[in-house]
Amino acid sequence: xxxxxxxxxxxxxxxxxxxxxxxxxxxxxxxxxxxxxxxxxxxxxxxxxxxxxxxxxxxxxxxxxxxxxxxxxxxxxxxxxxxxxxxxxxxxxxxxxxxxxxxxxxxxxxxxxxxxxxxxxxxxxxxxxxxxxxxxxxxxxxxxxxxxxxxxxxxxxxxxxxxxxxxxxxxxxxxxxxxxxxxxxxxxxxxxxxxxxxxxxxxxxxxxxxxxxxxxxxxxxxxxxxxxxxxxxxxxxxxxxxxxxxxxxxxxxxxxxxxxxxxxxxxxxxxxxxxxxxxxxxxxxxxxxxxxxxxxxxxxxxxxxxxxxxxxxxxxxxxxxxxxxxxxxxxxxxxxxxxxxxxxxxxxxxxxxxxxxxxxxxxxxxxxxxxxxxxxxxxxxxxxxxxxxxxxxxxxxxxxxxxxxxxxxxxxxxxxxxxxxxxxxxxxxxxxxxxxxxxxxxxxxxxxxxxxxxxxxxxxxxxxxx
Numbered sequence: 001x002x003x004x005x006x007x008x009x010x011x012x013x014x015x016x017x018x019x020x021x022x023x024x025x026x027x028x029x030x031x032x033x034x035x036x037x038x039x040x041x042x043x044x045x046x047x048x049x050x051x052x053x054x055x056x057x058x059x060x061x062x063x064x065x066x067x068x069x070x071x072x073x074x075x076x077x078x079x080x081x082x083x084x085x086x087x088x089x090x091x092x093x094x095x096x097x098x099x100x101x102x103x104x105x106x107x108x109x110x111x112x113x114x115x116x117x118x119x120x121x122x123x124x125x126x127x128x129x130x131x132x133x134x135x136x137x138x139x140x141x142x143x144x145x146x147x148x149x150x151x152x153x154x155x156x157x158x159x160x161x162x163x164x165x166x167x168x169x170x171x172x173x174x175x176x177x178x179x180x181x182x183x184x185x186x187x188x189x190x191x192x193x194x195x196x197x198x199x200x201x202x203x204x205x206x207x208x209x210x211x212x213x214x215x216x217x218x219x220x221x222x223x224x225x226x227x228x229x230x231x232x233x234x235x236x237x238x239x240x241x242x243x244x245x246x247x248x249x250x251x252x253x254x255x256x257x258x259x260x261x262x263x264x265x266x267x268x269x270x271x272x273x274x275x276x277x278x279x280x281x282x283x284x285x286x287x288x289x290x291x292x293x294x295x296x297x298x299x300x301x302x303x304x305x306x307x308x309x310x311x312x313x314x315x316x317x318x319x320x321x322x323x324x325x326x327x328x329x330x331x332x333x334x335x336x337x338x339x340x341x342x343x344x345x346x347x348x349x350x351x352x353x354x355x356x357x358x359x360x361x362x363x364x365x366x367x368x369x370x371x372x373x374x375x376x377x378x379x380x381x382x383x384x385x386x387x388x389x390x391x392x393x394x395x396x397x398x399x400x401x402x403x404x405x406x407x408x409x410x411x412x413x414x415x416x417x418x419x420x421x422x423x424x425x426x427x428x429x430x431x432x433x434x435x436x437x438x439x440x441x442x443x444x445x446x447x448x449x450x451x452x453x454x455x456x457x458x459x460x461x462x463x464x465x466x
Contacts, residue, residue, distance in 0.1 A: 133168070135167075150165045162174060229246040291305075294327075309330040329462070369458070372459070382424075387418050399412045402454065410425060
């Protein structure tokens with residue numbers, strides 16, 4: 001059976017026991033001396049002497065162990081033990097208290113027995129002092145107590161190490177977060193081994209985990225959990241949580257500001273001047289179109305439609321007047337009054353009789369007509385048509401603008417021998433009122449007749465192009 005203490009191997013318990021307990025000598029008178037195991041009787045010296053097992057026992061220690069002879073036994077110790085310097089206070093294994101053959105047995109044998117003539121006994125007697133192996137110290141009661149090398153500072157641990165006492169020895173170790181490299185405790189860089197899920201900071205003997213923005217550290221102090229930033233309502237409108245962050249969105253009509261969280265009103269009116277037919281007014285999150293007086297916003301919310309004051313009765317015309325509606329307004333027409341020598345023949349026509357000498361060089365009839373025209377209307381545009389209502393055999397007709405075309409915005413285009421069309425050749429800006437006398441000349445060479453009729457056309461040009 002083997003015992004190992006701090007790298008020492010103790011062999012042959014019976015031999016070691018012989019070195020630590022009393023030596024019993026069995027004396028057989030007349031037949032010689034018998035010694036305990038580990039000792040041999042020397043007839044010349046008449047005593048038991050130690051046997052050197054390291055020389056006499058083949059392969060007493062195996063492997064990398066070295067045999068060290070002891071009184072009554074031997075020790076198997078690592079060869080590296082002899083390469084380490086011993087401190088002066090390092091406990092050493094005491095020698096066994098066996099009689100020294102070179103000095104005799106003056107204090108190890110029993111005293112002379114009375115009546116025997118002072119003859120010394122032929123067997124040795126070992127002192128009763130307890131002998132302890134390395135790492136133990138004798139106690140007063142004769143037992144061996146473990147030596148706490150860590151407490152007595154008799155260990156060989158360097159300052160970076162931690163001493164841990166063991167039975168019969170001690171161990172040099174490192175604190176948590178350090179490992180032993182070349183007899184030195186060096187810090188373990190835990191960050192190299194992925195201890196943290198996201199961010200890791202190595203510190204002496206330990207490490208610290210942290211998380212990227214948008215995450216919080218879990219109770220395990222290693223993994224990270226996504227933070228739902230939307231719970232704190234960081235956005236002025238809508239919030240959408242993402243892994244590690246969040247996104248803000250805005251209601252229709254708003255756009256995200258540069259800070260990424262605030263929603264500012266979107267000025268739709270600045271995008272285009274064609275959003276509204278007349279004028280665009282920006283509103284929070286939207287826009288609205290407004291129309292000038294005399295118009296209302298159409299169903300599409302953008303176009304302007306003329307408000308017919310004559311049909312709705314929302315006008316100031318008297319019962320004697322006639323309400324005439326045009327784009328963006330209306331006018332009240334007074335009852336027709338024909339100037340002499342003309343006489344009224346209908347609500348809108350005056351006639352000069354041929355029998356009346358004052359009518360000889362005047363148009364036979366004057367017909368009053370009214371129309372409206374949008375400001376800036378695209379040209380050329382056919383805006384009015386006139387034709388002969390009475391036809392005579394052999395007669396032909398000439399159509400022309402007799403008056404009112406000072407700016408030369410109009411011209412007459414004859415479409416047949418009995419009809420013609422008034423053409424707008426230049427845009428007219430309103431509001432403006434234009435009165436044109438459109439003349440139709442009738443010529444009949446058979447009967448040598450020439451006469452004319454007038455259409456007095458009043459054009460109300462609106463202020464706006466709609």
